[in-house]
Amino acid sequence: MKTLVLIAALAVGFALAPLSIAQKKSKSESAGPDVGQIAPPIGELKWLQLGGVTSDSSLDTMRGSVVIVADYGYYCDSCVKVGVPTLNALRASNEPRDLKIIQPTAGIGDDTPEVIQKKGEELGIAGPVGIADVEGVSSPYLNMGANGNLTFAFVIGRHGGILWKGDPSRKREDYLAAVSSALNAVPCDPLPASSEFGPMIAPALRDYVLGDFQKAEIGAQTLLTKLGTKAGDENDRARKDVNALLALVEGTRKHLMEELETTGGAKQSERFQKALTNVRRVFPKGPEADRASSLEMYVTIQSDQGPTCRKWAIWYELESARPAVFPGEKNAATTKYARELAKYVKQGGVPGVDRAKQWLEAFDKLAPHK
Numbered sequence: 528m529k530t531l532v533l534i535a536a537l538a539v540g541f542a543l544a545p546l547s548i549a550q551k552k553s554k555s556e557s558a559g560p561d562v563g564q565i566a567p568p569i570g571e572l573k574w575l576q577l578g579g580v581t582s583d584s585s586l587d588t589m590r591g592s593v594v595i596v597a598d599y600g601y602y603c604d605s606c607v608k609v610g611v612p613t614l615n616a617l618r619a620s621n622e623p624r625d626l627k628i629i630q631p632t633a634g635i636g637d638d639t640p641e642v643i644q645k646k647g648e649e650l651g652i653a654g655p656v657g658i659a660d661v662e663g664v665s666s667p668y669l670n671m672g673a674n675g676n677l678t679f680a681f682v683i684g685r686h687g688g689i690l691w692k693g694d695p696s697r698k699r700e701d702y703l704a705a706v707s708s709a710l711n712a713v714p715c716d717p718l719p720a721s722s723e724f725g726p727m728i729a730p731a732l733r734d735y736v737l738g739d740f741q742k743a744e745i746g747a748q749t750l751l752t753k754l755g756t757k758a759g760d761e762n763d764r765a766r767k768d769v770n771a772l773l774a775l776v777e778g779t780r781k782h783l784m785e786e787l788e789t790t791g792g793a794k795q796s797e798r799f800q801k802a803l804t805n806v807r808r809v810f811p812k813g814p815e816a817d818r819a820s821s822l823e824m825y826v827t828i829q830s831d832q833g834p835t836c837r838k839w840a841i842w843y844e845l846e847s848a849r850p851a852v853f854p855g856e857k858n859a860a861t862t863k864y865a866r867e868l869a870k871y872v873k874q875g876g877v878p879g880v881d882r883a884k885q886w887l888e889a890f891d892k893l894a895p896h897k
Contacts, residue, residue: 563733570666578653601646605696619855688736728768854890
């Protein structure tokens with residue numbers, strides 16, 4: 528075991544991929560958690576709480592928040608230069624209730640938990656760190672044979688499904704775009720435990736995880752038709768999965784429409800505009816879209832809330848365009864966004880001004896990103 532860890536450490540700055548591990552596992556065994564799947568449990572790790580921050584490390588209790596599970600090593604060049612600083616910026620830019628970060632790591636040589644904690648705090652890590660092995664035995668999220676690099680991350684949506692995975696040091700923009708998308712995703716019913724869906728429902732499940740609820744519904748219905756009355760345990764399992772997924776889609780539809788009806792009837796401009804935006808993102812056509820339009824007309828014509836709703840629509844659009852690392856990192860993208868935000872604040876009498884000013888004040892204090 529220590530030999531493998533030492534090999535990983537000596538490969539600092541390279542793609543850390545022990546061939547002996549990859550050769551021992553089949554493709555299916557080493558694939559690890561994939562995009563579109565329900566995130567499996569984090570595993571049996573030895574947990575450290577860094578930076579004086581005490582937080583949970585169970586994915587089940589984090590439902591409702593976006594979660595990043597990101598591997599690192601204090602001896603890994605790409606981790607130190609890109610992976611960890613990006614996570615620090617994400618942590619500084621987002622509320623803990625919205626974004627939670629878990630960082631598995633592996634020791635080198637005779638490392639002790641005390642050494643890992645000290646080195647991690649020197650890197651500015653403030654949150655749960657789990658000590659794992661490099662072979663994916665203690666955690667499926669840290670698997671050198673499957674991932675090929677110690678700088679590796681998984682983005683998990685509020686519903687508990689995996690939205691993105693990859694190497695942040697090589698695909699940083701894709702990574703941050705996935706985090707932003709997850710933070711601004713339409714609310715949906717949470718997924719069940721990872722073991723509750725079989726392989727036949729996987730394509731429709733992927734659509735649900737990625738936020739295309741209508742496509743997920745069509746896929747589930749198509750599978751149900753294909754199954755017909757075929758007997759057998761596998762087919763019975765698939766029918767059960769179809770019904771479970773359709774219940775998730777229907778639950779999501781019900782909750783979105785209830786929020787729209789409630790806020791529209793009460794003429795609550797802020798919440799109504801948010802609900803209206805969400806419904807239209809998920810149901811661009813059909814009875815839900817028609818009802819959204821009729822309620823929008825009601826709120827606009829039958830009350831004085833129409834102009835206020837339009838102001839909130841502009842704010843939500845600007846807020847959803849926020850780079851995930853703003854205001855915690857100063858670079859070209861975040862500087863451009865800060866300019867747009869400053870223009871918005873100067874208008875006066877618009878929603879979200881207090882929050883925008885807080886962001887801009889924090890951003891102005893930052894040194895430029897190198």
